[in-house]
Amino acid sequence: xxxxxxxxxxxxxxxxxxxxxxxxxxxxxxxxxxxxxxxxxxxxxxxxxxxxxxxxxxxxxxxxxxxxxxxxxxxxxxxxxxxxxxxxxxxxxxxxxxxxxxxxxxxxxxxxxxxxxxxxxxxxxxxxxxxxxxxxxxxxxxxxxxxxxxxxxxxxxxxxxxxxxxxxxxxxxxxxxxxxxxxxxxxxxxxxxxxxxxxxxxxxxxxxxxxxxxxxxxx
Numbered sequence: 001x002x003x004x005x006x007x008x009x010x011x012x013x014x015x016x017x018x019x020x021x022x023x024x025x026x027x028x029x030x031x032x033x034x035x036x037x038x039x040x041x042x043x044x045x046x047x048x049x050x051x052x053x054x055x056x057x058x059x060x061x062x063x064x065x066x067x068x069x070x071x072x073x074x075x076x077x078x079x080x081x082x083x084x085x086x087x088x089x090x091x092x093x094x095x096x097x098x099x100x101x102x103x104x105x106x107x108x109x110x111x112x113x114x115x116x117x118x119x120x121x122x123x124x125x126x127x128x129x130x131x132x133x134x135x136x137x138x139x140x141x142x143x144x145x146x147x148x149x150x151x152x153x154x155x156x157x158x159x160x161x162x163x164x165x166x167x168x169x170x171x172x173x174x175x176x177x178x179x180x181x182x183x184x185x186x187x188x189x190x191x192x193x194x195x196x197x198x199x200x201x202x203x204x205x206x207x208x209x210x211x212x213x214x215x216x217x218x219x
Contacts, residue, residue: 002097004133005164006126008107010148014138015169017047018203019196020106021054023136025214029101034061036089036125037108037115040069047106054203054210061096063089073114086120090128097131111135111152123159134162136195138169139186141179146189153190165195167218172200195219 005023009016024033038046045053048060064084066075076083097103107122108115115121126133135156139149149166156163166186172179187193196218202210 002100002103002131004093004097004103004105004126004129004131006105006107006122006133006135007138008111008122008135008152009138009169010110010140010145010152012109014140015198015203016106016138017050018054018198019136019138019167019169020047020104021051021210022196022198022202022214022217023104024051024057025055025211026218027102027104030059030099031057031102031104032059032061032096032100033057034063034093034096034103034105035108036063036092036105037066037072037083038062038064039066039072039075039108041065041067050203054205054207056207056211059100061092063092071113072108073117073119076117083116085116085118086125086128089115089125093125094129094131103131111137111155123156123161126161127159134164136164137166137192139166141168141171141175141182143178145182146185149186150190153192163192165193166190167196167198168194169198170200170202171197193219 007016007020035048067079068075112121137152139145198217
């Protein structure tokens with residue numbers, strides 16, 4: 001059966017889009033990439049356009065685009081736009097999953113950021129799906145990551161939602177003491193393996209270099 005992989009983060013700005021692009025680049029078979037809610041843009045390049053720039057992939061699907069760079073519920077309220085319910089997003093993802101091998105779904109901000117008028121979030125969206133799904137949690141390398149990652153893992157486990165693994169969204173060329181220790185402590189404290197490390201600056205690579213290197217960033 002088609003797998004649906006949700007990419008969430010411990011916070012905003014942790015590298016979800018670059019991780020989504022890297023997962024796209026390493027995937028085999030047919031892959032659709034979905035961004036249910038894009039906040040912070042009305043025109044121009046959003047996260048899916050960044051995935052296309054890095055990978056050349058074009059099976060891309062955006063739900064709703066909002067003006068302000070805020071949580072979708074807040075941005076929608078300020079703009080006077082009614083947000084689609086999570087059921088609508090779930091149906092769109094299920095339709096894509098009907099004839100793809102893999103569907104990647106990138107969330108907005110962290111796991112519990114509201115996506116619809118009722119404040120339901122990416123975890124609620126995942127719970128609506130019948131297709132097999134799991135979460136990749138994108139996390140920071142440095143101080144604070146153990147707490148933020150642990151909270152995200154706990155929230156998913158309380159909802160009985162599977163976790164595929166952790167990916168460090170920006171791994172420095174010369175990690176400091178905290179970063180080196182966190183690489184060991186993240187799986188020890190959360191019980192979830194680190195399945196990938198994206199080199200710092202990977203999002204600045206050209207398409208050929210990115211797609212060539214991406215598979216090697218994952219275990």
